[in-house]
Amino acid sequence: MPTPPKNNRKEREVEEESAEEIWILRLYVAGQTQNSLTAFDNLKKICEKHIDCRYRIEVIDLLKNPQLAKDHQIIAVPTLIRKLPTPVKKIIGNLSNTEKVLVGLDLRKAE
Amino acid sequence: MPATKRKMNTKTAHAPIFEFEKIPSGIKGLDDITRGGLPKGRPSLVSGGPGCGKTLFAMEFIARGITEYGDPGVFIAFEEKTDDLKKNFKSMGFDLDDLVNRKKLVLDHITVERSEIEETGEYDLEGLFIRLGSMIDEVGAKRVAIDTLEALFSGFTNEAILRSELRRLFLWLKDRGVTAVVTGERGDRTITKYGLEEYVADCVITLDHRVTNQIATRRLRIVKYRGSIHGTDEYPFLISNDGISVLPITSMSLTHIASDERISTGIPKLDTMLGAKGFYRGSSILVSGQAGTGKTSISATFVDAACRRNEKCLFFIFEESESQLIRNMKSIGMDLEPWVKKGMLRFHAVRPTAYSLEMHLSTMLKLIDEFKPTVLAVDPISNLYPIGDDIQVRSMLMRLIDYAKSLQITGLFTNLTNDAETGMYSLEPTEMHVSSLMDVWLILKNIEGNGERNRIFSIIKSRGMAHSNQLREFVLSDRGIQLRDLYKGTEGVLFGSARMAQESREAGERIRRNEETARKKRELEAKKTVMENEISLIRAKFAREEDEIKVLIGQDVSRQKASENVMKEIAVQRKVDK
Numbered sequence: 001m002p003t004p005p006k007n008n009r010k011e012r013e014v015e016e017e018s019a020e021e022i023w024i025l026r027l028y029v030a031g032q033t034q035n036s037l038t039a040f041d042n043l044k045k046i047c048e049k050h051i052d053c054r055y056r057i058e059v060i061d062l063l064k065n066p067q068l069a070k071d072h073q074i075i076a077v078p079t080l081i082r083k084l085p086t087p088v089k090k091i092i093g094n095l096s097n098t099e100k101v102l103v104g105l106d107l108r109k110a111e
Numbered sequence: 112m113p114a115t116k117r118k119m120n121t122k123t124a125h126a127p128i129f130e131f132e133k134i135p136s137g138i139k140g141l142d143d144i145t146r147g148g149l150p151k152g153r154p155s156l157v158s159g160g161p162g163c164g165k166t167l168f169a170m171e172f173i174a175r176g177i178t179e180y181g182d183p184g185v186f187i188a189f190e191e192k193t194d195d196l197k198k199n200f201k202s203m204g205f206d207l208d209d210l211v212n213r214k215k216l217v218l219d220h221i222t223v224e225r226s227e228i229e230e231t232g233e234y235d236l237e238g239l240f241i242r243l244g245s246m247i248d249e250v251g252a253k254r255v256a257i258d259t260l261e262a263l264f265s266g267f268t269n270e271a272i273l274r275s276e277l278r279r280l281f282l283w284l285k286d287r288g289v290t291a292v293v294t295g296e297r298g299d300r301t302i303t304k305y306g307l308e309e310y311v312a313d314c315v316i317t318l319d320h321r322v323t324n325q326i327a328t329r330r331l332r333i334v335k336y337r338g339s340i341h342g343t344d345e346y347p348f349l350i351s352n353d354g355i356s357v358l359p360i361t362s363m364s365l366t367h368i369a370s371d372e373r374i375s376t377g378i379p380k381l382d383t384m385l386g387a388k389g390f391y392r393g394s395s396i397l398v399s400g401q402a403g404t405g406k407t408s409i410s411a412t413f414v415d416a417a418c419r420r421n422e423k424c425l426f427f428i429f430e431e432s433e434s435q436l437i438r439n440m441k442s443i444g445m446d447l448e449p450w451v452k453k454g455m456l457r458f459h460a461v462r463p464t465a466y467s468l469e470m471h472l473s474t475m476l477k478l479i480d481e482f483k484p485t486v487l488a489v490d491p492i493s494n495l496y497p498i499g500d501d502i503q504v505r506s507m508l509m510r511l512i513d514y515a516k517s518l519q520i521t522g523l524f525t526n527l528t529n530d531a532e533t534g535m536y537s538l539e540p541t542e543m544h545v546s547s548l549m550d551v552w553l554i555l556k557n558i559e560g561n562g563e564r565n566r567i568f569s570i571i572k573s574r575g576m577a578h579s580n581q582l583r584e585f586v587l588s589d590r591g592i593q594l595r596d597l598y599k600g601t602e603g604v605l606f607g608s609a610r611m612a613q614e615s616r617e618a619g620e621r622i623r624r625n626e627e628t629a630r631k632k633r634e635l636e637a638k639k640t641v642m643e644n645e646i647s648l649i650r651a652k653f654a655r656e657e658d659e660i661k662v663l664i665g666q667d668v669s670r671q672k673a674s675e676n677v678m679k680e681i682a683v684q685r686k687v688d689k
Contacts, residue, residue, distance in 0.1 A: 035233055062237070069239075073222055074238040077237045091230075094233045095232055103229065
């Protein structure tokens with residue numbers, strides 16, 4: 001099993017949960033702007049703290065791959081897309097509002 | 112130094128008045144109104160309510176830009192999927208797939224659904240810019256259309272970010288040097304729902320789809336066009352199967368060739384009134400009159416005459432069905448059915464309210480193209496008024512007439528007037544509008560009097576020919592239309608049964624007078640006879656008396672002789688000496 005780029009959980013927990021469960025998070029940015037850096041930092045923190053299973057963060061720079069903006073229907077940046085687990089979730093902004101991010105990622109029920 | 116000064120002065124003196132460079136919009140008629148098209152390298156805003164033709168406007172701008180002006184384009188749709196767009200525009204003759212394959216067009220559909228988006232903190236719309244930029248680069252686009260940009264407002268909650276990004280977008284489009292058409296939804300009090308007009312300073316056009324009396328009509332208006340002269344009216348526009356066409360009311364060119372050929376009206380007396388020859392070929396004729404004055408009969412007679420000359424006729428009827436009209440015309444001794452069967456005559460019978468003016472016009476033009484008639488009749492145009500106002504009907508008719516004239520088609524149009532109470536030639540404003548389009552204007556009028564109604568016919572105008580100024584009585588019989596001279600006599604002008612009564616009265620009078628004369632003649636004869644009798648009597652009497660007197664005279668003479676003889680004898684006897 002390949003090692004995911006970021007993993008904060010214990011081996012014991014992996015065995016308990018389904019082997020298929022993995023989070024794939026895509027962060028679309030346009031160059032190294034303040035917002036994209038903030039978004040990446042925030043995302044990393046949230047993942048470390050709140051995601052219990054394996055996850056992978058893919059950063060896509062639209063300046064390098066402009067075609068992907070069309071293919072993936074991206075308008076705003078930064079945009080975070082939860083590819084897995086389904087359903088696909090879409091969050092925009094620099095992810096500074098942790099509560100909203102958690103709700104958006106289904107990690108917490110909205111109050 | 113003085114040299115440079117002078118140079119500068121001349122420069123300012125010759126500096127042209129600033130005006131944007133324009134590129135043709137590709138939309139029929141719009142470039143006439145804007146005197147050249149849309150501002151080049153700048154965004155223009157097209158706003159309007161749902162279904163008013165914004166998407167079509169934007170797409171024609173792009174597609175015609177490619178096909179007619181060779182400008183590659185990008186079309187971004189926020190509302191319709193690209194497949195739907197392709198399907199919709201295929202029916203209008205745009206093969207978008209082909210344009211895409213030829214690398215002239217990029218179509219993109221951007222979906223914005225708030226339900227699937229969570230906003231957390233700051234963001235910008237750089238993704239949209241990157242997308243747009245890459246598409247522009249892909250085909251080297253010169254034209255960009257964004258339909259409808261305001262869809263973004265339903266996708267993002269942070270209006271402050273959105274507005275600053277939109278401002279940036281318009282500046283960015285300008286920087287890229289593309290000519291853009293951005294569409295927006297009409298707002299309650301503002302031009303667009305979210306005030307996009309704030310960002311577009313150069314050219315703002317509104318489209319309108321108004322429903323009056325259940326019939327929809329479309330209008331276009333240029334709200335602003337900085338640094339350019341433009342028409343400020345509301346221009347009616349049509350959406351037909353070849354796209355939008357704006358009808359610039361004043362900019363119609365009058366370039367058709369006028370024919371010298373004359374064609375019969377089908378009514379011999381009317382031909383006589385029109386300089387003995389009839390209408391000019393390719394002219395437009397208005398027949399107006401009140402209900403039941405015989406307008407349809409005049410149209411049908413004209414059409415019938417054309418068919419007899421082997422000309423093809425197209426007859427638009429808005430009041431009756433084809434079979435009803437054919438039946439009714441049989442009552443005045445005219446049978447149109449054979450012409451229909453021979454393919455010389457085609458009817459198009461439809462209620463005017465069936466669809467909008469623009470549809471009527473496009474249907475008519477299409478039929479003209481298909482059938483290629485030389486004579487056209489529309490009965491009556493007044494039925495179009497419920498579905499559009501004067502100007503719209505007028506501009507529609509103008510288009511129809513101009514089109515007909517360009518093809519040398521003679522057009523006869525009837526118009527129902529309802530001013531029964533007013534004077535004979537008081538004209539309705541609507542008629543005034545329409546009549547100026549017409550070369551010939553015939554009027555039918557009901558005149559009531561002596562307990563009956565009669566029809567009076569006259570020619571109000573007939574351009575380019577000498578024509579009679581006389582009123583005629585219009586009589587419909589089973590032998591068709593007849594125009595009779597009015598009775599002009601001591602009793603004034605009479606018509607109808609009054610005319611007939613007067614005529615018979617005159618005839619009686621004449622007979623009576625003839626008899627009187629004859630009687631007098633006879634009397635005179637008789638007198639003469641009496642006189643002659645008397646003369647002969649007198650003469651006879653005279654003769655008799657003459658005879659008597661002569662006898663008496665003779666007796667006297669002989670008596671005297673006798674007495675002389677007696678005296679002689681006495682003398683002899685007495686032996687009288689001499």
